[in-house]
Amino acid sequence: MKISTLAFSFMLCCSSLFAKGREFYQIKIYHLKTASQEARVDSFLQTAYLPALHRAGIKQVGVFKPVDSDTSGILIYVLIPFRSLEQFNSIDNILNADKVFQRDGQSYIDAVYDDVPFVRVESILLRAFSGMPVMAAPALTGPKSERVYELRSYEGPTEKYYVNKVKMFNDGDEVGIFKSLGFNAVFYGEVLSGGRMPNLMYMTTFNNKADRDAHWKSFSADERWKKLSALPEYSHNVSKSDILFLTPTDYSDL
Numbered sequence: 001m002k003i004s005t006l007a008f009s010f011m012l013c014c015s016s017l018f019a020k021g022r023e024f025y026q027i028k029i030y031h032l033k034t035a036s037q038e039a040r041v042d043s044f045l046q047t048a049y050l051p052a053l054h055r056a057g058i059k060q061v062g063v064f065k066p067v068d069s070d071t072s073g074i075l076i077y078v079l080i081p082f083r084s085l086e087q088f089n090s091i092d093n094i095l096n097a098d099k100v101f102q103r104d105g106q107s108y109i110d111a112v113y114d115d116v117p118f119v120r121v122e123s124i125l126l127r128a129f130s131g132m133p134v135m136a137a138p139a140l141t142g143p144k145s146e147r148v149y150e151l152r153s154y155e156g157p158t159e160k161y162y163v164n165k166v167k168m169f170n171d172g173d174e175v176g177i178f179k180s181l182g183f184n185a186v187f188y189g190e191v192l193s194g195g196r197m198p199n200l201m202y203m204t205t206f207n208n209k210a211d212r213d214a215h216w217k218s219f220s221a222d223e224r225w226k227k228l229s230a231l232p233e234y235s236h237n238v239s240k241s242d243i244l245f246l247t248p249t250d251y252s253d254l
Contacts, residue, residue, distance in 0.1 A: 022133040024082040025189050027201075029122040032074040040108060040117040041076055046251040048105030053080065055101075056094045058087075060137055062186070062254035064149055064246035073119065077151070077246060079186070079203075079254070081135045088125070126189030126201060129166065131175035137254055138184040142207030149186070149246040149254075150212060155199045157239035162198035165237040166190055169200075172228050178204065181218055186254060209245075 032038050050061050062079035082088040095101050102109065108117050128134065140147055156162025169175050169188060178185055183204040191199040206212035219225055228234065248254060 022128040022130065023135060023187075024085060024088050024192075025126040025128065025135070025187055026078075026080045026082065026088065027124040027126070028078040028080070029124075030076040030078070031119045031122065032076065032117075033119055035074070037117050037119075038074050038076070040111075042249065042251075044105050044108035044117065045076070045078065046249075048101055048108070049078075050251065050253070051104070052095055052098050052101035053091075055098065056091060058082070058091075060135060060253045062149075063249045063252040064151075065249060067148070067245040067247050076249075081187075122195065124194035124201070125192045126187075127192055129170055129175060129188040129190065129200075129202075131170040131173070132185060132188050135187045136185065138186060138205035140184060140205060140207050142211070144248055144250070146208045147248060148206045148209055148212045149203055149248060150206070151201065151203050151244045151246055153196065153199055153201045153242040153244075154238045155196055155240040156237055159198050161237045161239070162200070164234060166200055168228070168234045168237065169202075172231075172234065174225075174228060177219070177222060177224050177228070181215060181222065183215055183219075 030041050032041060045063055050063070053061050058080060060081060062077075064077040064079070066075055066077075082091070111117050138147075138149075154165060156165055175185070175188060184206065186203040186205060188202040189200065191197060191201060204215075206215060
């Protein structure tokens with residue numbers, strides 16, 4: 001019996017989905033209109049949400065803002081690691097039962113319809129790559145205000161091409177090249193649910209913009225990367241890429 005290309009790609013994704021020891025990540029993106037909304041969400045995240053996640057056993061939560069302002073609005077990115085889908089599925093019930101969270105976050109939680117703290121909240125769910133199954137806090141030495149967190153998104157032209165790009169990172173050891181060159185990756189993840197599919201995302205970190213540029217120059221010149229990227233089996237596996245430069249908030253764990 002022949003298996004269609006789409007079915008084959010789906011089977012590969014599912015097999016990786018249930019592999020043991022790999023984390024899940026949620027990226028929550030708060031879309032805001034005003035500085036007042038930004039202050040309210042910052043206060044909620046810092047004084048209520050992150051402490052509640054910490055009490056629930058989630059110790060490293062990243063909170064970031066774009067380096068360059070978006071004229072269409074204000075954005076806050078929250079990166080939350082989960083040990084399993086069960087933990088992800090249960091977190092809302094845990095927070096609802098957390099009386100300290102309900103008290104400290106009351107002004108946000110109980111906001112009235114005509115005075116809301118955000119325009120919308122976007123959510124992306126990811127599964128860690130086998131080549132880096134758990135998140136890593138970056139080993140940076142520069143001032144937090146100067147650090148650059150680079151969030152990249154690679155869309156595939158089809159599901160099969162997307163699976164091929166994930167394979168390039170894992171089996172082709174693109175992850176290993178980044179690691180050997182000191183890119184301080186926080187995570188690599190397969191997007192399981194989001195507005196852009198099929199897609200993968202990853203985050204690398206640097207002390208500052210000059211440090212970032214120097215690292216990417218060394219990557220482009222690396223003989224291992226040149227050899228890997230020239231292999232015909234990995235050609236045409238990215239149809240669209242996006243790069244977002246972020247800076248961590250003062251209260252971010254990462």
